[in-house]
Amino acid sequence: MHQHMPNNDPEIPENATSYRTRMNDLNNNPAIAAYYFQKRWQIFFEEVIKLKFKIKDYWWRYEWQHRGSSHIHGFFWMEDAPSVDALNRDDAESVEVFLHFWDQYVSTWHPDKDCSPAAIHPSAQLFNTLQDTKQELAEMLNRLQRHTKCAPGYCEHRKKDTGATFCRFGYPKACRDFSELSKDANRDFVELNTRRNDELLNSYNATFILGWRANIDFRPVINKEAVIAYVAKYASKGESSSSSYQDTLQKAISHLRNSDAAGVAYQKMLSSFAAECDISSQETCHIFHGLPLVKSSHLYRNIYVAPDEASENVNFVASEKEERGVFERYKNRPIELMPELANVSLLELEG
Numbered sequence: 457m458h459q460h461m462p463n464n465d466p467e468i469p470e471n472a473t474s475y476r477t478r479m480n481d482l483n484n485n486p487a488i489a490a491y492y493f494q495k496r497w498q499i500f501f502e503e504v505i506k507l508k509f510k511i512k513d514y515w516w517r518y519e520w521q522h523r524g525s526s527h528i529h530g531f532f533w534m535e536d537a538p539s540v541d542a543l544n545r546d547d548a549e550s551v552e553v554f555l556h557f558w559d560q561y562v563s564t565w566h567p568d569k570d571c572s573p574a575a576i577h578p579s580a581q582l583f584n585t586l587q588d589t590k591q592e593l594a595e596m597l598n599r600l601q602r603h604t605k606c607a608p609g610y611c612e613h614r615k616k617d618t619g620a621t622f623c624r625f626g627y628p629k630a631c632r633d634f635s636e637l638s639k640d641a642n643r644d645f646v647e648l649n650t651r652r653n654d655e656l657l658n659s660y661n662a663t664f665i666l667g668w669r670a671n672i673d674f675r676p677v678i679n680k681e682a683v684i685a686y687v688a689k690y691a692s693k694g695e696s697s698s699s700s701y702q703d704t705l706q707k708a709i710s711h712l713r714n715s716d717a718a719g720v721a722y723q724k725m726l727s728s729f730a731a732e733c734d735i736s737s738q739e740t741c742h743i744f745h746g747l748p749l750v751k752s753s754h755l756y757r758n759i760y761v762a763p764d765e766a767s768e769n770v771n772f773v774a775s776e777k778e779e780r781g782v783f784e785r786y787k788n789r790p791i792e793l794m795p796e797l798a799n800v801s802l803l804e805l806e807g
Contacts, residue, residue, distance in 0.1 A: 457492045458580070461485055478580075486524075486737035487745070493526040493738075494518065494747050504667050509561070510535040515752040524736030529686075531677070540677060545637055545646070555635045558648055558676050561661055564629075566654040568594035569602075578669040588666050600671045602656045603627040628655035637678065645682045648675060 458464045461481035468474045482489055505511060509532060516530025538557050544550040567590045574581075574595040586592070606612040606623045613624050626640045635650040650659065661674045677683055742749070786805055789797045797805075 457489060457496075460488055460492060483737075487741040490526065490738045490741040490747075491745055494742065494745075497528060500667060505532070505664070508663055513753045515750070515754075517750045518739075518742060518747075520736045520739045524738050526738055526742075531683075537676070540679070543678075551637060554637070555648075559635050559650060562648065562650050562659050562675055563662065564650045564652040564654065564657050564659050566594065566597060566657050567591075569598065569654045569657070571595055571598060573599035581669070593662060593666060596665060596669070597657065597660065601658045601660055601665070602654070603658055604656055631655055644685070646678055647682075648678060 458478050458481065461478070462485070463477050463481050465474075501514075506514075511532050512535050513533035514530065516528050519527055519529055521527065536557070538554050542550070543554050571591065571594045574592075578596045578599060603611075603623070603625060606621075606627070611624045611627075612621055614621050622641075626643050629640060629649070629652060631652045631654070632649065633651055635648065637646055638649050639646045640649070658671070658673055659675045660672055664674055665672050782802070786802050789800070789805065791798050
């Protein structure tokens with residue numbers, strides 16, 4: 457990406473000065489960053505992921521972290537993957553088939569956890585220098601894939617009953633010599649826990665991470681509850697909005713000491729505004745480019761189904777207007793008069 461930035465000099469190695477230059481370019485050219493990210497992902501998906509994993513269906517969503525960095529949440533449906541619906545966790549043969557398939561694609565086994573992390577960020581390495589060796593993979597994992605620190609407000613949570621802190625991602629994880637389907641402490645669902653020799657390593661696929669050269673989280677879906685939680689609470693959640701001027705100022709004042717001048721409150725308030733944003737510059741440019749926020753192999757329509765929202769319909773028989781919500785109209789569709797409506801979906805009726 458930085459090859460397309462105005463201040464890039466490919467002859468200068470990565471150091472503190474070049475890093476600041478690249479960060480300034482990234483912040484000052486969000487249109488380039490936004491377009492490049494989606495274009496790189498689209499090509500990587502079509503040329504690598506789709507072919508390597510025999511993807512038959514997909515869904516993904518672009519998202520931007522609080523500091524504005526682009527990333528993707530998504531689901532892939534693989535042609536040869538064993539059916540999750542047919543998985544019987546009480547049947548040893550069913551579990552073995554499932555584990556054997558996914559052990560080929562998901563790993564938490566570190567080839568060399570004691571090696572030094574990659575000196576240059578993997579995404580900044582020049583193409584003609586890449587080796588795709590086990591050593592390069594190990595250096596990349598140590599730079600990108602190890603959960604080495606828990607932070608309050610991100611993954612460090614506190615139990616209400618005991619006050620003990622824990623990681624919401626479940627780190628550190630127990631090492632094991634064999635893969636299994638199990639539920640770790642502080643986790644709500646049964647997961648695939650592949651054989652592991654590094655308690656801090658995030659799951660990865662070697663082809664995926666060597667090609668993408670950035671942090672990934674790659675794992676199979678075990679149950680529909682996990683899908684619902686992921687989509688509703690994580691993958692498709694909206695960003696929290698910034699606080700109002702009044703609320704931010706009130707919060708700043710509450711942290712003042714008696715000896716602080718009034719101007720300190722405004723300094724604290726401005727610092728808060730600098731850290732908060734309702735929409736990042738890269739997301740804004742992504743939208744200005746006319747790029748979709750969500751992409752799927754299936755077409756879909758959004759239907760607003762809030763129970764308190766009603767629309768006016770004219771009842772010509774009674775010569776009066778009726779206010780009825782979407783669900784109410786669907787439940788009261790005249791099946792007796794029109795039997796063909798019995799098998800009509802809500803989407804088809806409202807379409």
